[in-house]
Amino acid sequence: MARNPQTLLRDYHAARWDEEMIMDLGEPGERGVKVPVAESEITSRVGDASSLVPTQLLRRTPPALPEVSQPRVNKHYTRLSQETMGSNVGNDIGQGTCTMKYNPVSQLHVATRHPGMTELHPLQDESTLQGILEMYYKLQEMLKETSGMDAVSLQSCGGGQAIYANASVVRAYHESRGDHQRDEVITTLLSHPANAAAPATAGYKVVTLMPTESGIPDMDALKAALSERTAAVFITNPEDTGVFNGDIDKLVQAAHDVGALCVYDMANANGLLGITRAREAGFDLCHYNAHKTFSTPHGSMGPALGAQCVTKELEPFLPKPIVCFDGERYSLKYDCPHSIGKIRSFIGNASLVCMAYTWIMNHGADGLREVAEVSVINNNYLYEKLKDIPGLTVYFAEGRRRLEQIRYSWDPLFAETGVGSDHIRARMVDYGVQSFFASHHVGRHEEEPLADQIVSEAMTPEPCESFSKDDIDEYAAVMAQISKEAYETPELVKTAPHNSSIHNVPIPFMEDIVTQAGTWRLYKKAKNLD
Amino acid sequence: MARNPQTLLRDYHAARWDEEMIMDLGEPGERGVKVPVAESEITSRVGDASSLVPTQLLRRTPPALPEVSQPRVNKHYTRLSQETMGSNVGNDIGQGTCTMKYNPVSQLHVATRHPGMTELHPLQDESTLQGILEMYYKLQEMLKETSGMDAVSLQSCGGGQAIYANASVVRAYHESRGDHQRDEVITTLLSHPANAAAPATAGYKVVTLMPTESGIPDMDALKAALSERTAAVFITNPEDTGVFNGDIDKLVQAAHDVGALCVYDMANANGLLGITRAREAGFDLCHYNAHKTFSTPHGSMGPALGAQCVTKELEPFLPKPIVCFDGERYSLKYDCPHSIGKIRSFIGNASLVCMAYTWIMNHGADGLREVAEVSVINNNYLYEKLKDIPGLTVYFAEGRRRLEQIRYSWDPLFAETGVGSDHIRARMVDYGVQSFFASHHVGRHEEEPLADQIVSEAMTPEPCESFSKDDIDEYAAVMAQISKEAYETPELVKTAPHNSSIHNVPIPFMEDIVTQAGTWRLYKKAKNLD
Amino acid sequence: MNEQNIVYPYIPNSVPAVKKEMLETIGVSSVEALFEDIPQHLRIKGKMDLPEPIHDEYSLMRHVKNLLSKNSNTSENLNFLGAGCYEHAVPAVCDEINGRAEFLTAYAGQTYSDHGKFQAMFEFNSLMTELLDMDFLALPQYDGPAAAASALRMAARLTGRREVLLPRSINPETLSLIKNYVHSVTDPINVVLVNIDGESGTLDMEDLKSKVSDNTAAIYIENPGYLGTFEPKAEEIGNIAKDKGAEYVVYCDPISLGIVAPPSHYGATIACGDLQALGMHMTCGGAQAGFIAGGDAERAAQLKDVMIGIADTQKQGEYGFAMAGVFNTSYFAREDCDEYTGSGTALWCITAGVYLALMGPKGMEEVGQSIVQKARYAADRISELEGVTVTFNSPFFKEFVVNFDGTGKSVEDINQALLGQNIFGGKDLSAELPELGQSALYCVTETKTQQDIDVLIDALKAVTQ
Amino acid sequence: MNEQNIVYPYIPNSVPAVKKEMLETIGVSSVEALFEDIPQHLRIKGKMDLPEPIHDEYSLMRHVKNLLSKNSNTSENLNFLGAGCYEHAVPAVCDEINGRAEFLTAYAGQTYSDHGKFQAMFEFNSLMTELLDMDFLALPQYDGPAAAASALRMAARLTGRREVLLPRSINPETLSLIKNYVHSVTDPINVVLVNIDGESGTLDMEDLKSKVSDNTAAIYIENPGYLGTFEPKAEEIGNIAKDKGAEYVVYCDPISLGIVAPPSHYGATIACGDLQALGMHMTCGGAQAGFIAGGDAERAAQLKDVMIGIADTQKQGEYGFAMAGVFNTSYFAREDCDEYTGSGTALWCITAGVYLALMGPKGMEEVGQSIVQKARYAADRISELEGVTVTFNSPFFKEFVVNFDGTGKSVEDINQALLGQNIFGGKDLSAELPELGQSALYCVTETKTQQDIDVLIDALKAVTQ
Ligand SMILES: Cc1ncc(COP(=O)(O)O)c(C=O)c1O
């Protein structure tokens, strides 16, 4: 008797608290928390605080922060949290490539509450950090196995940072060999933009290969682009089309042939765990996003954890420190003359290391493979449910199997009804389903990015292993319903959302939003409020 | 620029998730959690579990529990939580007498997360429980001071249970003196019903005094009721009218004169802390609800903590065990020959003792008095804001000062518009304000209780010290708005709620609800579902 | 007072300027005027004598954590104590849900404002009645013993009789609680104890038959009993009760019911017990919660606490909930009730619901199996120790009595020695049940690994030999 | 694979029957068919070699807690380490809010689905810009050093110059990070270090003046510096930068800004730092979060990460939020950006917002006062010890360098001895700054009581004498 989404969709309404801006709450004099002040013996000995700060550095006007009692602050933020569709609360299938995996509550609790994790200073004597260092070391070992690489660094605190760290290693490698001519990096348009931007940050010129109808990069174009100026190829496989490039090893070989390194963006390895690895295809470096593949929480957009994996040859260039084990004690090695140096202060995001370690320990080799298999089943099942929805189409490589995600397009719907992916994303919220992620290239906009011309009105759902058949059915039913509405009552969709925490932001304002930075004081100034 | 509720009410909508019944979620075979099974060496030694249970006691059909994955269970209950207006989230001024005090997050966290609290077995060796026993002892000492009594027991786990424990002490006291003729207890109609029911549970006949227009019990009626058959008077002061009976000591004296004991229900002492005590009025026993006065959370309706306080003379009758301190060690005394015995297994609600202790330690004597003063200011301020709302009136003792709460009535509104307190309570939800508590005597119903004939269409708000002026203004503005709606568009109010997690339950169904018990299987049977 | 004009973070209107403004609106010049009805002679003289407060949160938390650190807990020690409060695995989702501010701080909100809370409670009832295979369940009580005591009064009301039969092996503390609860100034219920067979630990059927009569309101058993053993004659006992027109009240351990038949399957008319095992940390005994269930509407009508009712809203397929049976409770009926009601342990029933939803039939089965196997393994290994015996020969669930008479050592000495090795030995029974000699009640749950048990065995060996 | 047909609690469709049904819908007979595009030679041979999994939650948690218990933490020890990661009081509301499942597990939801998250971020920006008195703030970066490094690249873009001046007293690890970040295959930025006055620890103005030039993209200072001291000439340094058309980048400690002037008040064009002090537990360095702010639209346009924008919805007085400046970031501009962006540390900015909202101006003032007084008290008492000196004579905020040369003992020995007394001594500087001899960087925050400091003094006395 569970709800059948074909006949009855969830009657959803987001919590709407209509909360004031925190800046406007409270009354002068209210306090949210008190702090431990200096004992009178101390103050009488050292004197006023103002005498301990150089006069010219004393703050003359107090910061214009609000003054709010604790009950009100707590209520305010609790209410705002209810107005947020976190992934452990909503149906996040739409967040494709951003993989919203279930974050087991047990690992969240242990890593955010246990004083043996939260109350550690990173510079404590190593003898007092043996537990956490053991987790680092063992997670490194595990990721060596999942990737097939020879060395792992857990210093990076995001996927982008891991790609940047990989670019730094590439740079240091070529420099160490006196090879200074290589100033180009090749990537593909459908690889995550960080594969272009992070090497560019390291000073590389970036050559971008365009996608072909086959959904995979064109080998000839690659070969044409490769040269003795190529430092490395940065690539994802599958890209968010979900089409696996079976010639990936040939691509790697072609790069190696010109002396370039190959870097695999395995941020999202949900469809690959236990099936294929960077090693088998011959890659020199790769990275994982623990927040996509190993179930660390996204935290509203970080903190995150990027695991950098490299071959033996590149190990000396990894960022400092390296977590070592001599059979008895775990330690941090800082004496690494070829290292690219520090990428992140201290030792990275230790609590996320703890969570990823925990999650893998829970699954083991069979479990990780189960993740991949179910992710791929889920995705292909969703495809069956979506494929006949009017107005929706699949880009690239019609008829080919997909792994963990697929890039769809609402182009036909837009052409026929004027309802585009932005409208649909707003409308989804009315059904209690998280807006889909268009891909890393959103919306229609003057400054329309290249990728958007290639797949416009994009939608990239990813029903990873955390979702049940019911969840997928519901997601598909919502899509079907919105398509129907677009043809029958397009205004309903265009004026969405109707059941969100807020009402629709009309397009001119929406453009304001995305082009204007903001704080409450700037807004008030702009609107002549106060 | 904070919102002015006079001109703009909160545009609220409750989270509405339209969640399926848990019984209907999941698929056969799904698991929410795995359990640690016996090691193979154990199973091969001891054999199958079924061989370890007498055959005739083996369960033959597994319980028809649902089979649901962990992500879905967690989502389900998280969503249900969002559909609940907990007091740290909503505006709970309406929950008068049920005092919804702010529960400081710090004390909630420490008492529910610290393994030194959660991972204790109550029968551990006393040497391993010194910390928690110290809190018991010190809280007892504190409550001796706030009440003026000589001995305190923290064994009761609710206000009702504390009153029952007091009734048991009364019984044991008279029995210990061979005084077997006393089989009556006197209480007042506006004292909490537990003051009638708990003594009745102990076997007493209960005499109930009716309220008078003055808002306080009639001394002559009391005197008439008192006799050598009176075991005790159980009374609240102020009752939820908020009118303090200044003759309370004379009332106690009158009872003492006939050899009866006097029991003060101080469950809610918010208006009295640091001002007046059971001691000053001559009471023999009293109790506090920590969940009303000392900021332990209500937990959706328990677990709770009732603190029983008695005079020296009655100390021997307190429930077992007694927490003692010899200047060095804290210990539990079980050897108490006159004790009424156990009231609650083990030592009661230890984590709530920890919270109440923490809360009082945070406030001290000045802080507790501040609680009383601000509670009383808040209540009288709210009165100013409510007093001119059409259709609303105050019962009893026009013009007299009130302490922490006031019993109002919507009688005039009902008479003029047909909109009654049940409708208003539903409508309030549309404005994001917790429904008010009518008093301990709700609604209009065939089985209308006596008290309701005395104050019908009751509303008993209590803006305790946790609420800001803004909160109170908002509450009053919502009341004014609903009154206006009742006169202008009564149907709008009668069909409320409109912005709740669910729609209106029509009156016949509502009566079904309150008279029919239910489980999902009974419901399905009744409706011929499945 | 508050002459220093301290502003309290939890008291927004403690800001002097705000207070002043509010007093002006009220029309009085000082707060004193609001207390005018409290005569001076009833006032506290001066300031209360309370410890110096710790106003800042950090220092206060440090103070409290310091105190809690003076306790030794079961994460740092190997615990074999049970006797009503049990160390079971608590799924983190249980903590997550009962720690959500909405549930933790809610109270008396009703149908529309607290829909989620009611659904969670209704679901608990639905889940728990499946586990018990009984139709009616009230919101939970203070603890298992309170539920047992209430069940006995229910039986008295249902039968109009004033005598109940209890096993002599009942926990003396439970007995104490029950005795106080069924006592009455005017019309007490008589408690009669039925003997136990010394070998098996089960009810002495002859003694039962000799004591049961037309005055018997209820036969009450515990299955498993306080001393751990199952009651294999449970059905027969039920028949005896039925024959005499008495209620059959069975106290059971809900975590056993994945593998053990629920009381309803062997004739119980009222079932009760404690929910603590189902997803609650021990919390020093602070997470007990008594459940009580009845098999039919007649019993349901006698439940002293409210139930949760369901009804359709105006929208098809949508439900609303409210307290059911509230007019029968003392909230309305006051002294016309035979028993009082009040705040119970609702948070724990929500939690137990989460637990049952997570576990499902398979989880409940596995946890039952794991417990009974591990407990048996421990008992077997213990009984191999010289001078140490397992007292009763009946099958048991998670607890069993260990007798140390043959070692010449007292349980107290043994437990002190174990404590030195970070082991909390079983509950010392020697004072409360002297007839059992130097005996202790050991508890082994699914949380104990084989290694844990072996550690215990080694320690016991060292300590007793 | 998964031949045992294990069902995983976090993988609903791992139920064999469900999988089968789904495969049927897809129209394939086995999952293998879905992987057909992955050639066999690219497949992993056999099963991965990973540790045996622990499938049940209880055992897994016990395993993890066991590991965590191998660490010694700062609740059990007295900690005087700082150097970028600080032990400050964390209000429980901060934990409560960042532990709410909605915030903790959210990610890329936008305007309508994640309104609350955006409002919380927008509010953080609004609060933080008040604290900094600067108008533009990006979402936070990985950590303070990353923010500093990014600020320097911003400066290079703004000025078109490729040289930056940094104080020689900068944390060597920060320097290492910056150097890697401003390095470039094609067009690196040159890092020049400016000397420090040996007595005061502040910037050597002569050296600065000699090194600043028309090539200088930025002068970067830390105030307070890595070695704890304030930079009293901050304004003068700013003027020097201005004169040369260089950016003035100031790294500051946000928890000092209740009593200390924010960088904008003495001329900074870009301010940066780390948020960890504002409501985050140290978490072994896992709660660092770099903020970066610009004083005007020109700087704002150079921020590499998104900001949060606000607009009116259709309903008067209601606001919606979205990422602002996103088209300027590498999400859209890809390699046309000089810097990449990505997942940063949003949860920590929400938390820092909660912290600032709780603290208000008064809390920020008091915490600043408390710190500077307690740190000074500690330094004064330490400098009374024989052979022990406080190296710099300038005012400092919460950290200060202690030199032990006069005791004849190494910092390493002293710290080991302190550890034996459950004290974490200051960071050993002897390897990274040998010119300071046997020195350590001590940190004292508001969390230390006078008694804690006295305990340290006694221990140091015992250890050094
Ligand atoms: C394939 C891929 N690579 C890299 C990234 C960048 O990771 P992060 O957002 O952690 O910087 C992402 C994130 O969306 C991704 O999906």
Ligand SMILES: Cc1ncc(COP(=O)(O)O)c(C=O)c1O
């Ligand atoms: C004055 C008074 N007494 C007693 C009680 C009963 O307390 P409990 O609900 O904890 O049983 C209450 C609770 O509402 C009350 O307000």
